[in-house]
Amino acid sequence: xxxxxxxxxxxxxxxxxxxxxxxxxxxxxxxxxxxxxxxxxxxxxxxxxxxxxxxxxxxxxxxxxxxxxxxxxxxxxxxxxxxxxxxxxxxxxxxxxxxxxxxxxxxxxxxxxxx
Amino acid sequence: xxxxxxxxxxxxxxxxxxxxxxxxxxxxxxxxxxxxxxxxxxxxxxxxxxxxxxxxxxxxxxxxxxxxxxxxxxxxxxxxxxxxxxxxxxxxxxxxxxxxxxxxxxxxxxx
Numbered sequence: 692x693x694x695x696x697x698x699x700x701x702x703x704x705x706x707x708x709x710x711x712x713x714x715x716x717x718x719x720x721x722x723x724x725x726x727x728x729x730x731x732x733x734x735x736x737x738x739x740x741x742x743x744x745x746x747x748x749x750x751x752x753x754x755x756x757x758x759x760x761x762x763x764x765x766x767x768x769x770x771x772x773x774x775x776x777x778x779x780x781x782x783x784x785x786x787x788x789x790x791x792x793x794x795x796x797x798x799x800x801x802x803x804x805x806x
Numbered sequence: 807x808x809x810x811x812x813x814x815x816x817x818x819x820x821x822x823x824x825x826x827x828x829x830x831x832x833x834x835x836x837x838x839x840x841x842x843x844x845x846x847x848x849x850x851x852x853x854x855x856x857x858x859x860x861x862x863x864x865x866x867x868x869x870x871x872x873x874x875x876x877x878x879x880x881x882x883x884x885x886x887x888x889x890x891x892x893x894x895x896x897x898x899x900x901x902x903x904x905x906x907x908x909x910x911x912x913x914x915x916x917x
Binding site for chain 2: 739746782792793796797798799
């Protein structure tokens with residue numbers, strides 16, 4: 692068990708570019724979550740997958756954001772046409788079957804800087 | 807509305823002194839409450855959680871928290887702080903499939 696892995700750990704991009712983050716959850720975890728953390732704030736929920744199904748999306752997830760989990764294993768979070776307001780830490784978390792948000796294991800996060 | 811408030815943005819404590827970090831919540835039912843710690847470059851680590859039962863909850867690293875329904879509070883305590891406890895601490899409330907986090911309290915430890 693290597694924990695929740697996120698890649699890349701840091702990404703600097705110019706406004707208007709697209710970026711993609713990857714999350715590899717703990718192998719036996721079927722539930723996967725994305726959160727966003729901006730400077731001076733706590734993490735905010737973005738979206739939730741159970742296996743490959745995206746079951747919940749926050750209003751924070753604008754139409755420029757898309758998340759996928761095609762085979763119920765790793766997940767990607769893509770941001771199109773990035774804006775400076777997208778600069779944040781993007782956190783991924785996973786939890787085992789039968790549990791929920793009360794048994795989350797978080798990754799170290801992917802920090803995005805939009806210039 | 808569901809919310810979590812951490813009134814203290816930054817706290818400095820001397821090494822060996824006791825610590826209390828405050829957390830207040832707003833929720834319409836019995837809350838599930840959590841404390842997480844975040845160190846630079848590391849993910850959020852769960853310190854402890856409260857679901858029901860005993861209102862004094864023990865966690866890892868010598869931390870404990872007390873749930874007080876009458877005060878809508880879930881304060882985190884540690885009797886003797888170590889330099890390695892310097893980090894950011896987040897209180898969180900479960901709302902469905904999501905956690906609602908407070909803005910965090912940064913703990914500095916002075917020698």
